[in-house]
Amino acid sequence: MKLFRKSGLVLVVLIGGLIAAGYYFISDSLIEEQIEKALSIQNGALVEFDGLSVSLLNGTMSWKKLQITNPNNVMQNSFETTKTSVSITAWKLLQKKVIINNLVLADIRTGTKRAKSGELPKEWIPEEEVEVEDGESSLLKEAGDLSKQAKNALKDKVTNTPVFQLANTSINADSIMGLLKLQSPQKVDSLKKSIEANVKTVTETVEKLNLEKTINESDAKIKSINVNEIKDVKSAEEALKTVTELSKTAKDLQAQLKTAKESISTSIGEVSSGVGQVDNWIKDDYSRAEKIAKLPDFDTQKIGELLLGKELMESITDYLDYAKTGRDFLASMKSKGQVKDENPERGKGQDIRFKSFEPNPDFWVKKVNLTYKTDKEIQLTGVITDIIDNQKLIARPTKADFKGVNKVGETMSVTGEFNYLGEKTLETFQFDMPKMSLRTLDFGVGGSLPKGFTKGNGAVKAVMTITNGAPKADITMRNTDVEFKFAKKASGKSEKVFQDVMSRINSFNIDAMISSNAKGLKVKIDSDIDNQISRQIKVVAKEEVDKIKKQIRAKVDAQVQAKKKELNDEINKQKQKLEAKKKEVEELVNKQLEVIEAKKKEIEKKKDDLIKEAKDKAEQAAKDALKKGADKLKSKLKLGF
């Protein structure tokens, strides 16, 4: 009996030949199907290769076209590539492991439309969706809607912000004069009447003194005294008594006049102080006019958020979308550990892993050189390293490092790190764009707010970390040399003021902070533009109000100053009248007093003369008598001797 079968040898050769032929003709389509299925399940929507060719001998894989469907829109590709060739570890494919050493992807196109739906076939849909970790998926799922939510929130804010109602508000000097009832002219009239009444009272008081009559009577009495006719002392004393009485009457008049003079002086003082009051009243009118001339309040809060919130929110949600795509893809590849499976499926057993000379994951793209043009015309060139199902096998995180340039030549850098080495998953993203033209930005808000910039540069820095699915991000935007652009010319004072204010702002910063809690994402946007606007509004509003105040002052002056002049004229007139009266009365009384005093002196002189004359006569009589006596005595003596 022969040990070997000749027919068996023929059969072995035949079967070997058939296997080789089968590999040649159908291996590509089989591998294509297997890879498509594996990647489609990971992607959550179809991943399709056209013209996939695998050479196990050469260790290469190439395809004419690769389409990766967007799981959120199955009629659109997340991206597609043209002809691509990669170097692979070929025999690993037979182990259902995909190890790609260097993948060069160029001319990637994103968001391309699909001819047919890229929905997963039902039989490919996994029975159970595996959540990466509780809570985190829901947070990231929200990322896709976040931009929409933010836009809606911003739209609501726009509608409710008073700034947008300013178009209906107008303010000018005429309208304020219409509102303002000037009080000073009325008060001036009233003061004028009061002064007139006062002067009249004083005049009446003076007139009540009957000065002329008294003086006339006094004058008549004085004139009736003829000093020459006074012949004796007794008559002189009587005349002097009369004059003294007249003097006393005149002094009484003088005293009354003094009171009247004080009254006149008081009236003159009151008239003068009335003028001072007029100035205060005018000031009050100005003050009230200024109060009415106050510009409506501008709500400057959150203007920064309104203007650039959308832009930042879109950036944030873009980041979250990228992060979600990256981490979902990597999370779907996480493998189980090495603990003995006590109850594996019958016939399946458990695969035990051993130390690899080189890591031996199920899926590992060691390096991807990517050239990619985004739908926003940004040319990104960079490298992604270590896209792997189990980072612990290589003890390195997945990293991405991209440099980008947009269609106007502005540069940017984007780096990302997906770190699943520790107990907590940690994704880190950094975006840096040192100079970005703001001219192309559209704020997407209407009303009185600016629609964009006519010029300006922005520097954007963003750092985002996602720890165990909880995102935290800080995005800063430093804007310099800015000039705002408005959709329409300002109508209404407030809009003019607002546009004027915005034109004075040439730099501002805006910061966005994202954090998460149990309820979901929390977004906070801060900007110093609000404070700047607030400050500038005060400056501009002050200038504007000052201008209006000046106009109002001119209009108030036009009305009030005439009254004031009229009042001043009246006051002067009344003052003159009072002064004249005062002077007239004073002169009258003083003159009378002088006359009286003169008459008094004349009478006193006459009296003195008469006394002297009488004295002289008495002396002469005495002398004569004495002489006569002496003569008699002498004669007697002569006679005696």
Added chain:
Amino acid sequence: MFGFDLIIKLLKLLNSDKHSPAQLAGGLSIGMIMGLTPWFSAHHLILFFVLLLFNVNFSMALLGMGVFGIIGYLFDPIFHDFGFYLLQLDFMKETYTQWYNSAFILTRFNNTVLMGSFVASIILSPIMFPIFLFLIKKYRKHVLRWFKDSFLGELLKESSTISLYDKVEG
């Protein structure tokens, strides 16, 4: 009728002088290895080629695959434990690591059930081959004569199936 045909075929094989007991035992042993180990493993292809190249009985191999396939399924947890034990052997770790880092991994040697059942069947095959050989010889010496004289043997002889089988066997 397939099961019935198989029994008839088995009996015919056992009864035929055309196939030596060694050919039958060899086929059954290879079938045992293939049956005890998980299907569609790399070594199945090699064993299939061995079946084709070596002058062993193909039908007995198929029979062995079927019978030991059922036994393998029943012993699956034991093979898993045994395979896990083997794969954890320290002195083999370096070898396994070498295999693990080469295309030898395609044999799925690192699978607990495959390793356990393969090693078990390889160990069993040199034991089982002489047992199979002994049993076949004993069958032919003692049971075959009794069988041919039995009512069943007479019945089978008359059946068209056996006639057809006789034709095929020449």
